[in-house]
Amino acid sequence: MSELRKDTIVGRWVIIAKNRAKRPHDFEMSLPSQRSGFCPFCEGHEDKTPDEIAAYRDPASEPNRQGWRVRVVPNKFPALRVEGNLNKRGEGIYDLMDGIGAHEVIIESPKHLRSASELSDEELREVLWMYRDRLVDLKKDPRLVYGMIFKNVGAAAGASLEHTHSQLIVTPIVPISVWEEMTGSLEFYNYRGRCVFCDIIQQELATERRVVLDRPDFIAFCPFASRFPFETWILPKAHASHFENIQKNEVEGLSFFLKEVISTIEAALDRPAYNYIIHTAPFDSQELEHYHWHIEIIPRMTHIAGFEWGTGFYINPVPPEEAAAFLRSVERPAPTRSTTTVIGSPTATS
Numbered sequence: 235m236s237e238l239r240k241d242t243i244v245g246r247w248v249i250i251a252k253n254r255a256k257r258p259h260d261f262e263m264s265l266p267s268q269r270s271g272f273c274p275f276c277e278g279h280e281d282k283t284p285d286e287i288a289a290y291r292d293p294a295s296e297p298n299r300q301g302w303r304v305r306v307v308p309n310k311f312p313a314l315r316v317e318g319n320l321n322k323r324g325e326g327i328y329d330l331m332d333g334i335g336a337h338e339v340i341i342e343s344p345k346h347l348r349s350a351s352e353l354s355d356e357e358l359r360e361v362l363w364m365y366r367d368r369l370v371d372l373k374k375d376p377r378l379v380y381g382m383i384f385k386n387v388g389a390a391a392g393a394s395l396e397h398t399h400s401q402l403i404v405t406p407i408v409p410i411s412v413w414e415e416m417t418g419s420l421e422f423y424n425y426r427g428r429c430v431f432c433d434i435i436q437q438e439l440a441t442e443r444r445v446v447l448d449r450p451d452f453i454a455f456c457p458f459a460s461r462f463p464f465e466t467w468i469l470p471k472a473h474a475s476h477f478e479n480i481q482k483n484e485v486e487g488l489s490f491f492l493k494e495v496i497s498t499i500e501a502a503l504d505r506p507a508y509n510y511i512i513h514t515a516p517f518d519s520q521e522l523e524h525y526h527w528h529i530e531i532i533p534r535m536t537h538i539a540g541f542e543w544g545t546g547f548y549i550n551p552v553p554p555e556e557a558a559a560f561l562r563s564v565e566r567p568a569p570t571r572s573t574t575t576v577i578g579s580p581t582a583t584s
Contacts (some may be wrong), residue, residue, distance in 0.1 A: 239555075241404070241459040242422070244414040247457040249549045274458055275397035277302070277344030284308045290360050304364045305341045305358065305374035312337035313403060319404055320377055334488045336372055336404040340364055340383075347398045349387065349505070358489040361400070365512070368402055373517045375441070378404045380412060380516045388507025390534040408516050415513065416525060423524030431526030432473055434458075437567060444496065444558045452491040456554035462535060463552035464503060464561065468495060468529040471549065475522040477514040490531075492529070499533060502507075502564040507534040 247519045274282035286343065288306040301452055314335030320330040342361045343353060350358060369381045385400040386393040388541025408416070419576045421429040438445055438455045444464055446454040454468045470484065480488070499508065513525040 239459040241457075242434065245418060246414075246459065246461075247547055248461055250460075251546055251549050251551050252551050252553055256559040267369070271394065273332055273346055273397050275341045275395060275399060276346050280305075283341075284310060288364065288371075290364065294316070300344070302344060304360050305344075306368060306420045307339050307365060308340065309337040309339050309401065314405065316375075325494065331406065334406055336402065338368060338402045340368070340400040340402065342398045344402065348396050349380065349496065349500065350385070350398055351493055352398070353493070355489060355493070357422055358493055359485055362480075362485045362489050362492075363482070365400070366478050366480055369514075369580075372402075372404045375404075377406055379518055380405050380408050381514070382409065383477075383512040385510045387509070388534065390507035391454050391509045393507075399482075403547065412513065412516070416515070419524045419526075429524055429526055432467060435469055435471060443555045444556050446561045447491070447495055449487070449491055451487045451501055454491070454495045456558040457553060460550050460552075460557070462534075462550060463546035464499065464533045464557045465550075465554070466495060466499065466531045466561070468531070469526060470528075473523075474527055475515040475519075475525040477512055477527040485574065495531065498561055498564050499531065502561050503535070504534055508532060509534065 236253060239248050239250055240246070241248065242288055247387070247543060259260065261340065269498050273279065277300050279438055280300065280302075282360050284307045285309050286302075286305050289297065289302045290304045291297075291302040314333045316334070316336045318332055318334050320331045320334050322329070324330070342358060347353065350361070353361065365383050370380055371382070372378055381402060381404040382401055383402050387398075389395075422428070422433075425485065426433075434457075435453055438453065444455045444458065448454075451472065452468060452470055454466055456465060457467055465489070468488075474480070499506070508531060510531040512527065512529050515522050515525050536549075536551070538548075
């Protein structure tokens, strides 16, 4: 029998339709084989992208030339542009403003890799530190309010290029999905005096039914009201509301953990297309006791159709308990930590 489950944070209802369930390998999931041909993100093709905004590169190298490890460029077809004024105005009952913001691409490696799981520990640490650097920099602009870092992997997830990369879009307003999370978590805090995310961590650890990976500083689990099959969240166990306040030792732990989770999902689901999104607090707020930054990873195994668009419900054919159990059962290489830490080299350019 199907179940209706309510998301504790935003109050959204999800239908867990186990009677519609498929086994994991029944989904059409795998990424196409690697394509050959020209890639503007590969080292040596720096002149085929807009000029870099920031980069971690070798000391002797020059901007927009070879010698970089992580490189940030403006999106060639930006949703928002940093130049100009907001020009807020109204037309009758309608509000509008100019499309001011930022839209950047974080190229994660000079090599033509398709997955963040192929990056070394040091390389992934630098990617995460670049996320932090760009948020810290853009936070200084008083016009900008929210920075969302996300990653699209595979055409089904919206990626137009297979070379591993992430994107950052910074907006002058708080997006509605973030606003709903902020509002829901504040209501929970006002009623119970605790962070709802911290409570969720404690409950998931206590039951272990939906836990995918548990490490000293981070936890990954399939949320109780999962919208999608094998949806997985990563949370730091220590309370923190702003991702950009992360410290270097935390980045080291997160890079190791994120790579382990992505590798698990890829091994379990035959390298699916997926999105991951970093949910963090708005720029214009101090540290918040009611909100907790986190990463949501969404394998693209089902499609949103008329019922979902018409009702706001999601139908998930794989109960999160079964999804987590399947992910836990996956055999993966024994984790190893690198002994060298290279983060945010002084040779970074911006």
